[in-house]
Amino acid sequence: MSDKLRGKVAIVTGASSGIGEAAARALAAEGAHVVVAARRAERLAALVSDIEESGGTALAVPTDVTKRESVEALVRQTLDAFGRLDILVNNAGIMPLSLIRKLHVEEWDRMIDVNIKGVLYCIAACLPSMLDQGGGGGHIVNVSSVAGRRPFPGGTIYSATKFAVRAISQGIHLELSAKDRIRVVDIEPGVVATELTDHITDEDIATRFETTWADKTRLRASDVSEAILFAVTQPDRVNVNEILVRPTDQET
């Protein structure tokens, strides 16, 4: 346990696995009170136990970011438990890649719902208390992707959602940074070893992805949580706005 974030309160969405889980552990290890959100309640409960056993403070709030009332309840429970909100890690996301000509329109819809609307619902629910708590402002961490800088075959709609997240990050910076002390960082990971690819139903793309990465080394979730931690532990005058982090083995 260290104390760079002692007294701060953080919400982490998508904390039941991968980058979100690693981010929750990293923030808690720096002394933040961490509220972990996702749909899989058992995973969240196990994570809270782990964090508490290591001397940290955490609260599990099962949440579906595609439902506005669920996200509002998440923020309400956070404020009831800890009285303030300093950091939002807007991380929940899905990536059911497919070629456009296969018209997996339902998967396109789900990506838009989770990766864009979910991110916006979380911002809408968190921003009022960040703006109201006077002086301290708040920190929004949006997990976009290297795909938010360039599309790739099979990743067009996913990439579009991550371009949107980057635009949202840049717009928040323009509107809320200097005036309201709301800092925002866009985290743009390359390929990370997590469960994200488990939900790809287009077998051509799933096979292509696994073949391409069979002999290469992906990032670990903790490599990305280190980048998140770097951004949110800077002094108030420092606004880290964008971090692109790729595996050394990844060219584009």
Ligand SMILES: NC(=O)c1ccc[n+]([C@@H]2O[C@H](COP(=O)([O-])OP(=O)(O)OC[C@H]3O[C@@H](n4cnc5c(N)ncnc54)[C@H](OP(=O)(O)O)[C@@H]3O)[C@@H](O)[C@H]2O)c1
């Ligand atoms: N892995 C990579 O290569 C990579 C690269 C660049 C960017 N990213 C981004 O990193 C973020 C985290 O992904 P990951 O790689 O850590 O994958 P992951 O292990 O699959 O984690 C995704 C998380 O999102 C949650 N989630 C999905 N739908 C949700 C919903 N409707 N409501 C609430 N939570 C939901 C999942 O929890 P539940 O299923 O329990 O709800 C899970 O905790 C995503 O935004 C992803 O796009 C990943």
